[in-house]
Amino acid sequence: MKPATFLITLINGLQLGSVYALIALGYTMVYGIVKLINFAHGDILMVGSYVVLFMLTTVFAAQTLLAKVIAVAAAIVFCVMLGIVIDRVAYKPLRSAPRISALITAIGVSLALQIIAQLIFGSEQIKFPQVILNETLFKIDKKPVKSLPIITCCVSVVLMIALNLFVNKTKPGRAMRAVSEDMGAARLMGINVNNTISLTFAIGCTLAAVGSVFYAQKVGYVKPLMGSLPGIKAFIAAVFGGIGSIPGAVLGGFVIGMLETFVNYFASQYVDAVVYGLLIVVLLVRPAGMLGKAVREKV
């Protein structure tokens, strides 16, 4: 591998990693607070990119900068509302039900989103318009370094720092941490648990909506099933970092993104198998994840 190729691959890895990290954050935060694998989270990514597509092709005639900004904002608002509605309608009635019931519901929601998208937009993939500037910034050894990966990484890192500050330094952030630690005790301390959970879903969906723009732009198209594979990989990233841990999700996202990009360079057909193999290894060696801590069940 030539140094230039290595550098380009590294940048691409960071780009994919930031997207995975953004999605993984949503998984890990929701898991941390309601102990549910929100299978529909990957599909929020899909919904976000369809909203952008819809806005830029059907609502606005010209793809001006203003139109693009509004499209992304619309995607964020729509995803946030969708996430909150899903929680209130499908998950909230099952908070005290056996975990398997909530999981099955989450699967149902994921499936419903995919099929509804399929019914509205058709199952074929549609070309995704250019939302973020993707010009060649400079060249290394005749290989172009584009602006999309760089913007993706920068925006993601800024969002992650903001999230970290929010969770650790603000009052709602403290409420979120309290609810994830002990829902009952948090309620007794006067925290509005349901609103806090909604907030968590909202943040997760915001990150997924932003991620959706980066992801759709990277792969170049949208289709109804586009969310499931990045969804699974982001979940693997969350498990790798330690499910429930915010820095863990970021770490996991970048590790999986890099791993995937480099494996892709050498043997593209093994990418999914390798990522999946990593999950198995993590579960065998360090089930609590890199930055997670093992929890003990009270007997």
Next chain:
Amino acid sequence: MVKRRGLSSLINLICILLLFVVMRSAAVSSVSLNTLFIQIGYSIIMATSLNLACGYLGELPLGHAGFMSVGAYTAAVLTTKFLPQSAAVYPFALVCGGLMAALFAFIIGVPALRLKGDYLAIVTLGFGEIIRVLINTVFAPLTDGGKGLFGIPTYATFTDTFIVTVLCVAALYMIVRSRHGRATIAIRENDIAAESSGVHVANYKVKMFVISAFFAGIAGGIYAHQLGVLTAAKFDFNRSIDYLVMVVFGGMGSLTGSIFAGTALTVVQYLMASLVEYRQLAYALLLIIMMIFRPKGIFGRWEFSMTRLLARVFPALNVEPKNAEALQNDVILPDTPQYEVPANTPVLRTSHLGIRFGGLQAADNVEISLGAGEIVGLIGPNGAGKTTVFNMLTGVYQPTDGDIRLLGRSIVGMKPYAITEAGIARTFQNIRLFKSMTVIENIEVAFQTRMHYTLVDSLLRTKRFRRAERGARKRALEILSVFGMEDLADQSADSLPYGMQRRLEICRALAASPKVLLLDEPAAGMNPTETHELMETIRVIRDRFGVTILLIEHDMKLVMGICERIYVLNYGSVIAEGTPEQIRSNPEVITAYLGKNNPVNDGVGGATC
């Protein structure tokens, strides 16, 4: 209820034959019905086998179609490329497909099922996605990759599909109705209690998951040999969901439900073949709505029984077997191990026992020694570490320091089920019964380490199986009679009043034939009369079962009334040890309970908190 085994089997056989004759005549008359019946056959196998993992074990595999694809490809590659072109090799190919699926399930089940939580769901979800990629890439030389495997001989006929389906469902039924099935359901109900009752939880989870995948592999083989062509894309996530919907719709934990839903939804699928998307949307909404409004599905955990139905219609069938008395004595009782207590050695002894959770030393240098047949109390204020000591003794927590010796042998590092087998049984502070099981089944689960018939015995319903099951019931009733609870044997455990539930937990612990019995607050929530009865019962248990008893209790009347010796724990350390008299007047104990400078100095007799 019809008690005659032979009669019951005969009725079932006749019904299955009748069904076969009717369906076959329909299948012969119409090609499309023939196709539909075969589809129903493998759908039923898929749904019932998924139910084993989902409804009985309580896990959520999301890649059942993945195992189906492994079985389909294995069987199809064998019959198409390697085996002679003859329908005679078909059963062999089906079994190979099942075994290959089982192998894959083993590989992914071992890491995922070792852990608590929902890891199996995500691992199987990933597996279902990735196996398709593997089939098209890595295994392409065998599977012909993305272009699909063509020219598979279409061996699947109505007759053999019917037979295989009946065999698979019967096998699953036999497994579920055996000690193995009981252990599996116990894991679903309460894994910690199951482990403490001697069930090797991790092992059973993997075993049941592998069995479930085996049958999915068989179903895959049928699928391949009906269609004659295979493409990996057919085994996508939606197919896994189709089967999950059958299980959820029919009822998680009801094979009848899976058979019904497997049949009904396959027919729906057949009729709605052109409306795939709407069907999938309906399925998705069905999953959500079922979980919110009727999580137990149509049938819940109810099973259909032809014999029971007939017995209701024709009461004449209700006959006791002639040799009922003889059968009562023709039993294999669960083992009662002969524990050898080495001379001059306590039955149970801990030395320097300690455990640290991060920065918290929850127990430190705990030295407890129990002699044969003693009743010993372990008391202390809330948070003193009493239950932590129990958890270390039973292997739920691994101590960070010190040693525990049971009958002279160290048990540190052993898993809870192994410690139960070695001779320590316990009850729990917050009751942990297998709630949806009956009272007697709760006890029978704890015979797990004391019964030895194998999975094959339960599949074939061998004499050994029947004698052992009769023995288990007989012994379980004996144990229940200690508390006068025989009449409640067939009630569901969670319908019992609180005090009875506590007693049932003690019965369950006794069923494991322990040498040492640990009781964690046995009198909690009991009224004074009940507590008084309990005191008597504890003595009776000691004498009748020859156990040594260590009990945690806050009710000082009980502790002072029956304990021969008492250990007092405070902040994780033993602060006093002695007879009730000595403890009552020990100043350090009084300080621990009531604080310093307390004018009350009449002993701890009044402290009940």
